[in-house]
Amino acid sequence: MISLQEFIIRKNKYFDLETSFSDVVDVLINKNLTHFPVVENGIFLGNISLDDAETFTQNNPIEDARALFEIFFVRETSFWFEVLELFSKHQTNIIPVLDKNNKVVGYYLFDDVIPFFNETPFLKEIGTTVIIEKDIYSYSISQVSQIFEINNSKILGIIISEVEGNIAQIIIKATSININEIIQSLRRYEYNIISEHIEDQFLSDLKDRSDYLDKYLNI
Incomplete structure (x- = not known):
């Protein structure tokens, strides 16, 4: 490079x-x-x-x-x-x-x-981008890194992209095949997931329940 x-x-x-x-x-x-x-x-x-x-x-x-x-x-x-x-x-x-x-x-x-x-690994390497939010006084870069790493993911870069009021928005780019597990772990530590992921089982479950409710109400 x-x-x-x-x-x-x-x-x-x-x-x-x-x-x-x-x-x-x-x-x-x-x-x-x-x-x-x-x-x-x-x-x-x-x-x-x-x-x-x-x-x-x-x-x-x-x-x-x-x-x-x-x-x-x-x-x-x-x-x-x-x-x-x-x-x-x-x-x-x-x-x-x-x-x-x-x-x-x-x-x-x-x-x-x-x-x-554009040639830095954060932008050039193929990976999954996750955007999260949390209170600036309670988020931890080391905690976020550990969540990714214990799920066999290699972090390519982390950027604090925005701070509005007391909320920090953090962008993480990583190589990952366990994105659903990572997202669920982040939620357990009270990180708000801003980015959308088709692998996110939590959102999928919510959609399934919503579809079922709509079907039930339309009977």
């Missing part, structure tokens, strides 16, 4: 504090970017967004917006899930890459790295 670091676009020209807002707007629109790094003597100061740049007097320097610079970046050694998390968290399509001295060595573009994410 190709290394994520091979997707770093290595440039040595970034915005500085004297760059005008009009230049920022022109560059970001032409390159279809949401943000771009600002540096001082090569040291990362933050990212200026297109939305912010458009609100200032265009001939002024971007130093006027320094308080609005957004601080997000990764290191050259960061793992792919850290990069993916920042793309999502900051609603951006560019992530600066810094060295140990906080100098910008390049950046990742969302469109460039998506093919890499």
Whole structure:
């Protein structure tokens, strides 16, 4: 599998504090970017967004917006899930890459790295996806993993995809031939099953009972 670091676009020209807002707007629109790094003597100061740049007097320097610079970046050694998390968290399509001295060595573009994410086992490998929900204070990743593993299932990945109020939604992808046993075990531990599975005997039993009741009422 190709290394994520091979997707770093290595440039040595970034915005500085004297760059005008009009230049920022022109560059970001032409390159279809949401943000771009600002540096001082090569040291990362933050990212200026297109939305912010458009609100200032265009001939002024971007130093006027320094308080609005957004601080997000990764290191050259960061793992792919850290990069993916920042793309999502900051609603951006560019992530600066810094060295140990906080100098910008390049950046990742969302469109460039998506093919890499598609090659991870979580997305590429054939398996069964189960989506569950539970209170954020009572769910346990180790407990969920154990439920899958004792049913001879190999987990390919677990992602907490959403947290709304006190409820966390968790996506598990795994190789499994015992999905019904896994689902029943999850229910015993009070996990709510969001995904639908044709192997789910619980739902099948409910449907059979409903069909029987309908038939009885229609006699």
